[in-house]
Amino acid sequence: MQETEDGYLDDVAWDLLPAYRRRTALSRTNMSTVYLAEDLTHHNRLVALKVQESSPGLSERFERESRIALTIEHPNVVPVYAAGEVGRSRYLAMHYVQGHNLRQVLNERNGVLGFQETLRIVGQVAAALDSTHALGLVHRDVKPANIMIEDGTGHVYLCDFGIAKDISTTGLTATGVFVGTPDYSSPEQVRGGMIDRRTDVYSLAVVVQHCLTGSPSTRLSTAPAVHRVLAKALAPDPADRFGSCAEFVHALATAKSRRTLKLSLTALGVVAVLATTTILLSGNNIPLALDRVPEALRGDCSAATPATITCRTREGQETSTELLADQAGVDEAYGRAVRSAGVAKNGDCASANGGEHRYPLTGPAKGRVLCYARDGVAHVVWTDIAARTLTRAEAPQDAPLRQAWTSWTGGTAAFPTEDERATISVSSGANCVRADLDAFPTALAGVTCTPLGIGAQQVSYYRFASLPPLRDQFTGMVAEAKAPVGVSCANAPGFLGTQRHDWLGTDIGQLMCRTGADGALSISWTMEPLSIIGVVTGSDPRAVHGWWSQWHLSPLNRIVEATNAQADPPFPTADERKLLDHIPPVSRNHCVRAAPSLKWRDVGALPAVGVACGRTSGAELVAYYQFSDVTTMRTVHGPVGGQDNDCRNLPEGFNGGSDYSRGGGTGNLRCYTYKETGERGMAWTDERFAIRVVAHRGTSPLAMIDWWTHDAGPV
Incomplete structure (x- = not known):
């Protein structure tokens, strides 16, 4: 469908269609308008939304069209997802055909x-x-x-x-x-x-x-x-x-x-x-059938029935392709074949008989394959998601048939593929091997490794092409586990809970802890900047969570790089670069844009350029804020003046504040310890540059002051 000018989008009362977000208008007639829209209730899938204003002459006809369209289910009829009436308008939500x-x-x-x-x-x-x-x-x-x-x-x-x-x-x-x-x-x-x-x-x-x-x-x-x-x-x-x-x-x-x-x-x-054209098929619906048969098999073909095409390759191998109306029909037919064969999910049909798995084993899924032998005959049965087909082949010998299937479908590749290498490069493990993707059907690749460090038994990583399938996968995992939201895995009752996790206050994913049916413990987490889901398993809750806390951010430089590249606008801007230049290189570690929640906590609603860095020898998270002028900065930090409880003298409880002067700069330094958590922090200003710095999650008071004296900045 081709896009047109969208000058008439306001014709529709879109506030009455909360399930859809308009993009543009595609076409218009005297009776209706078709819009390109996002279906917000189905993961923002694109739909063609046909809308017609109710009128005595057209409403009944539109209602009949809705009823008819919802009745027809055929692969060559545009699917209709929903129909209804809002206000004075009727609508049909249809599959958006990009073409x-x-x-x-x-x-x-x-x-x-x-x-x-x-x-x-x-x-x-x-x-x-x-x-x-x-x-x-x-x-x-x-x-x-x-x-x-x-x-x-x-x-x-x-x-x-x-x-x-x-x-x-x-x-x-x-x-x-x-x-x-x-x-x-x-x-x-x-x-x-x-x-x-x-x-x-x-x-x-x-x-x-x-x-x-x-x-x-x-x-x-x-x-x-x-x-x-x-x-x-x-x-x-x-x-x-x-x-x-x-x-x-x-x-x-x-x-x-x-x-x-x-x-x-x-x-x-x-x-x-016109050029000479050879029609190789005979029987009903032949032109439709040929483009649904696997391309490598389109040789000497004929229609056994209107829904089944038999073909013979140049090597003499005969195959039979069943044409199904939808994916549910494919799944049903394939399920019957699997039950008849009696083969469980396992193996690799490219290398051995007796397997059932998705293919290819890495990259976007094309379908599932079943390989087995019975009564001296080898069988391969496989599905094609895009074509909605199930194809069967059999031969006296097992290995040649499986090799032929590999050549017909591209169903395998040597380990590691490019996607698997990319997955290994962001793992915290060694001796990685190809992982089974049955539990992660939309993943491009998966690897299972021996964890680095201690506390875990096995760690696996699954790479996705984009965030929507990753989030769908993880949402399903949380729902299946019935994990309560907002529960920290550090102390989750029954080791069951889920919450978001961040880097320097910037949200980068979600984690979930659970206990399996066999008693095994696992933490699963998403690393959204890298489109990765990780799963680590072990036997002791504290040890598993300890491993996750220590290793889930590896490799941190790749995570930070991806986070900054995906920021809007990309980090750093020109103003953020100027602020970064005031941070000593030794403390300019893995910096990102200060998250809105962190910025609100540190400076409230006042306008300021914010950068967060960490970890340092004095604190895990250090946030730098540059204001337009010193007066605005003091509004947040408070006035300077007074020399009571100089933090450099390590006051009792590490609570104090005083003015300071060092290296040509002046300002006010404060230190504090939160009674509830025991967390230590510092905040100071630099009058030269109108910069306020807040150090969170501090180490020991002595280490913090040493770091502030030599490496904290601004410079």
């Missing part, structure tokens, strides 16, 4: 497509139409503008059932009233007469004409066999046409098989010669 409609494609190709491409497109449309006909529905508006082609995949969708008719009931349009698009409508439709599935057969044939000639009204003068097929589909009397769209497309494919088609554009007097 172009066939009319736009024709315009880009000077109005003409090749025979093979035409056949591939209309074959998928035919499958969608026959599916709707089986429900007693006639589309009535089949035309290039209502045929969407997805970018990248070439997958075809039929859309816009706004004037579809349920032939089992009385319709909205009375006999004698025409609805549709004249250039693509059948004679009986134009007359307002009785219609049925053959009305859509006629319109689909006009679409074929348009693709091959550049005009819906140009009649083909071609080879006799092709001419007879088109003449039959375009017969004035519906009784003389094909009984289904699939029958028409199959007849067209058969007529064209292994021949050169010559088209005469009689209206223009132009002759176009």
Whole structure:
């Protein structure tokens, strides 16, 4: 769908649609507007949101479209997720197809497509139409503008059932009233007469004409066999046409098989010669089937049934591909195969028989594979997520079949792959091996390692392509464990809890501790700047948490680098760079932008440039704030003056404050100890640069003063 100017977005009362966030308008007609929007209740997935203002003449028709669209489930019909009414508007939330409609494609190709491409497109449309006909529905508006082609995949969708008719009931349009698009409508439709599935057969044939000639009204003068097929589909009397769209497309494919088609554009007097096209399949829905069969298997193929394609490779290996309507159907068929084989989840079908796992073992998941042997016959069964298929192959020998499967699917790669190397590079472990991804199905890669340090038995890391799948995975883990939110794993009852964790006050992820069914303890955490989930296991709660506290930030430099690169705007800005220059290099460690919560704690709402660094020999977290002037700085810190309880003299309880002068700078130094937690801290100002510094989570008083004297700054 192509974006258009969004000057009419305010037509919709978006505050009444809290589940959706608008992006832009995609198209508009007199009856409705289609927007590109984010579905906030489903992880911000993109949807095409069709909205129509209620009116007596259109509301009933829109309601019928909603009911029909929600009824149809077919891979070549644009899925509808939700429908409803808010205020004066009705809406349909549909799958957003990133692509172009066939009319736009024709315009880009000077109005003409090749025979093979035409056949591939209309074959998928035919499958969608026959599916709707089986429900007693006639589309009535089949035309290039209502045929969407997805970018990248070439997958075809039929859309816009706004004037579809349920032939089992009385319709909205009375006999004698025409609805549709004249250039693509059948004679009986134009007359307002009785219609049925053959009305859509006629319109689909006009679409074929348009693709091959550049005009819906140009009649083909071609080879006799092709001419007879088109003449039959375009017969004035519906009784003389094909009984289904699939029958028409199959007849067209058969007529064209292994021949050169010559088209005469009689209206223009132009002759176009199309390249020789070989149709390798026979049976119903053939053009649709071929692009769903694994590409490496598209050799000598035929349709065993309308939903099953058998192919024979050049090496003589026979395979059978079952076409399923949706992922639920794929899962059900594959589940039956697994249960029949009796194989548990394990292994690697690229290296040994008797396995069942996702493939590939690293990188984006393509599907699942099952390999086993029975009665002297080797079997491989695998699914394809994108194509919604299940394919089977069998052979007398095990190893050659598994090797062939690897070449057909790219189902394996030697360890470590690039993604696995990237995962190892951010791990706190040694002797890493490939991890099983069944529990992390959306991860790109996983490794399991021997932990560095002490306190843990095993640590695994899982790398994701982006944050949404990582967060979905972790949210599911927390929900499954029923971990209470805001509970620290340092003292969680039953070692069960979850909370956010940070670096220098900047939120970088979430952690969860839990006890497994076997009594094993684990801490799982996300490192969002690196798109990593880590899992460490052990037997003692204090030891496991101690390991996590010590090692989860390794490698800290990579974490800080990624955090700063993802900051908005990227850190540091010019003003932040100036402030960093005032921090002594020895204390300028792993600095980030001061988090809003930390900044509020230290300086309130006053405007200031803030930078947080750590760890130092005196404190774990040191925040530097530069103000526009000294007066504003003093508003936060308080006035200077007085020499009572100089912190440099280590006053009792490390509580005190005094003015100071050193290295050409003057200001006020304060030290304190929180009674509730025992945490020590310091705060001081530098009058030269209007900078206030706050040191949190201090070490010993002596170490803090030594650090402040020699390495704290500003300089």
